[in-house]
Amino acid sequence: MRRFFRMLIPLALIAVGVLWPVVIRPSSEASNAYDPVVFSNYDVDLIVSAGGRLDAVETITAEFPSGRHGLFKYWAVDNQNDPGVRQTPEVTSILLDGQPAPYQMLWEGGERFLVAKIGDPDEYLSYGTHVFEIRYNIEGVLDPAKTGADRTFADSTGEAAESQSVFYWNVIAQAWNNEIERADISVTMPGEIGRAQCSVGFGVGRACEDLSVSGNRVDLSATNLAPRTPVTLRAGVDVPTPPRDEVPWSFAWDRVLGQSVGGVLWVLALTVAAGLGAIFYYRTTVEPSPGFPLQYAPPPGLGPVQTEYIRTESVPKNGLTATLFYLAERGLIDMRQVNEKQWTLKSKVKDWGPWADVDSVSVAVASALNVMGPGREFEAKKTVSAGKKLNKAKTDMNAAVQKWAFDDGLMVKRKKELWVRTANAVAFILMLFGFFRWGFPTTMWALPFAAFFLFSAASWKDGVGSRRTESGRELWSRAGGFHRMLTTDSAETRFDFGARKDLYSAYVPFAVAAGAAALWAKKYETTTGTVAPQPDWYDSSSSRSSGFVGGSGGPDFDSFESALSSSIGAYTASQASSSSGGSSSSSSSSGGGGGAAGEGDAESPFPITPR
Template identity: 55%
Template sequence: MAWLSKLRWPIALLVIGLGVLTPLFITVYAEPADVSDPVVFSEYRADFAVAADGTLDATETITAEFPLWRHGLFRYWDIANPNDPDIRQPPDITEITLDGAPVPFELSWEDNRRFRVAKIGDPARYLDEGTHVFTIRYRIAGVLDPGGTGAEKSFPGSEGRPSDARSVFYWNVIPPGWNNPITEARISVTLPGPLTGAQCALGAGVGAPCGDMRIDGRTVEVTARAVPPRTPLSVRIGVDVATPPRPTVPWSQKWDAVLGSAPVWLIAAGVTAVAGLVAAMVLMRTTAESPPGFGVHYTPPEGLGPVQNEYIRTEAVPKHGLTATVFHLAEHGLLTLDQTEPKKWVIRSAGTARDWRAVDPVGAAVATALGVRKPGREFRADGTVSAGATLERATAKMGQAVRQWALDAGLVVRKRDEWWVRVANGVALVLAIAALFRLFGGTVWIVPFGLFFVATMNAWKPGVGLRRTAAGRELWSQAGGFHRLVATDSAESRFDFAARSDLYTAYIPFAVAAGSAALWAKKYQAATGTPAPSPGWYHVAGAHGALSGSSAGFDSFESALSSSIGAYTSSQSSSGGGGGGGGGGGGGGGGSW
């Protein structure tokens, strides 16, 4: 899996990038709704007052005829401006009343925060049948556009020369999304300066003339009758004042879901990302140990078995530690290994009680778990569920034994403050997921939290939370030097097999633990010109004394262990279902609603 470690950052950056851009890939689709809302607006009055700074104060008074079984109205506002993609115009709802009294309402966002929705009414009660009056007051900043905005569009109703003004109020005074028919509409718009003209259209496109449009000083009044559902009433009024400045963002509204609704949040996310990476580097340095020198050693540290050697070198229990331990015990005459069938092996005890008392704690733990510590005992790795369960237990006991040995021998000490890096890593992952669901605004916030998470992933490596003592570092140096002998092919690490051919088989368990058995056999063959010999304690059916210069000769035993463990884990994962076996303990517009 070394290749995966090398590709960690490219893969992480790809995943982070896809997460950030997720809102652009998600299309919000809804089946076209039935426009025949049963609620009819007998009168729709809207009073708009625009201040000199471009802020709109609006009051919509809706007289509605309700049937039975309706809770109230909903009103939504499109915050995007079709004439300027850099403008956002979210409403600030200041008051909503029903029949002159306050009414409960809920605010929400829809379609990647493009629409602000007010759900008006009590979900626990229905309105009485008959006439009800809703009053909605809200404020929107930056509603005055430059004078040329919309000048190219045609309006069926026009008075004066609105395009001669420095600014225009170009607005859907009846929004296009009301699902309700409107019997009579009365609109009043008051602007902060002299008016040069006004235009009006009922309906999309060129539309139809409004019922009546009148300019009175700085106020324009518009009326309309029998307005169908989902029919906008739009006005374009020229006002001779300088266009007030208004905040903009350098991207269109669809990017708000990614970048947020203001540049300050994008900058904040960038600063947080840089600060987070610096913090991650500092935190990870606190968990790292500077390695000692690893001069080549031609023998393993005295008294250490292969699992102990690898653990003090890497602070991790080796993947093939169980096989290496069994081989190590066999090398010392405590076990014999006999293949009876492909993927079936028998492990027999061959040592005396005195021999077993002298074994290292890791070997003792494995032998005890396999039930072969006493003379005459045997264990069959035959692919059965029970054999797999025993091997799983032996693997767990081996890990516990080597960790406890390192602590008891004073080779490592606990350093619990390093575990806070793991806590920070977990928190960063939670925050990155929260950012994906836009709990912080734009998904760009995935970047700082995601980068911190990836930069601190090594906090979950074995050894974090432990620190080698001086004695442990000395042993680390020796173990690392011996690792160079069995796991590297450098000229410096060459071994005189001709003089000590017996050490090839003696070091096989260490090569297996290091994952370098193939290289160890290859080194022997390169040095001697003959295939690596098969150990005397390893009896493979049909084999005749050599391992053919590779680790293939050990694959049968490893395969037998894997087969047994696989049978056990499969039995655990398939113990569900309906029966009881294996299931016990131990496991902008609106409408009515």
């Protein structure tokens, strides 16, 4: 369930990236800027085929003032009578004064309008009369016979006979921002025309002039048209309504889904393929489990951080706390709480002998905090100097556990696995390109890349780029078996606390490293019927019982983790402040490089050289 909720955030972001064109839309109206160019004559010749194709020739005689480059011709690609139909024009030629004219095709109004920008943007047309000829064709212009039957028109002519199809069209588009003195329109149909109806303007409007039907041809005219005044014709034609491409969504979704059901199905298929490909590709980086037979003790000689690292290939989040608990449990350091935000860590041994069999990771932490030698101590409190040492201890711990794993032949590099991260990063970039339609026609094209990105995102986890050797896998099996004992229900993995009560405290550091301290305490309580005890080596003055680090129930270890976090936070804040100030005289150890391990460490017989 937790994993499901973690997936909700990226899924929600992807949904926003794909669907934003539906939510954020520019005005779906054509530009209504006044155009001073006046059409003295506008001839429209339309021919409709039996297959529903419109071939149009528009001849415009225009009177130009000075300082104009040309005209803008708008086509609305959506069909107001059927939201699933798209009627995108294909421009075949545009002439200006008998010569081919330069033009550019653009989208406006949330891609509801295809616009031909006619004219040379670097050259003005001369004052006076200019003639434009625009040729184009549009598929699917014949509608079912009942389309528009409920509308009232200002003028009609012809027989009111039942027709099989109807041509319902703005023969003068409302998108013209020009005054039109006279328009003459002729429409040739693929069959006998029944009744022809016409209106000028919106609603019922006013009657068209000279409306007439002759066989399969309709003629009409209109005069003195104000800018953005449509002329609408509805004419029945006795031919079967031809099939036309339709989609089950309105034009508002075109920027997401395009204008083809087939295109959507292709993208969905690619999305599934990309997701499966990502899963299979990522799985090539995942090591098969060696099996985890139940173990009642950690692998010999390993500290809690090493045990977790060989199990997960990741340095545990609470590794520093677990290591200090481990040193305290072994009697090497004394832990005492001074106050809510301060602890004292002090060496308990009078010579170096007991440190000889301590794992290298624990030695690295003790060395960084300068608690290895006789009489050494460290104050974990909210100061910059204490935070700096703790930060260095974490860095050295990380370096030491990795060095141990590779130097001891437990793990090897597998750099070819890192290519899955490269593929994941490329998928992320292409997903963003898809969201913003950079190089992609619609936002749905982001989905295949989003699927690959999501299902290969785990490649950024620790462990990709390395593999355990045979000896490493054997150690992994034992560490996993021990983890199973710590975390599974007591009914499944019975642990005799009565006979081995001392091992409860001994295994607390390993449980803290594994993030399973609360489960370990609950297991103790379930088995014995008593609350898990606070270890003798943990001298806390707190009377609270809020639980282990990362859990609840049993003794309170939160105060110690809080002190460490507060101290490291003070150091981190000082570094950030120094960086923002533009200079700093101190150097950060966060990179894991060398540097002094702590005052007096040169006397240690166990020198630490961070990798």
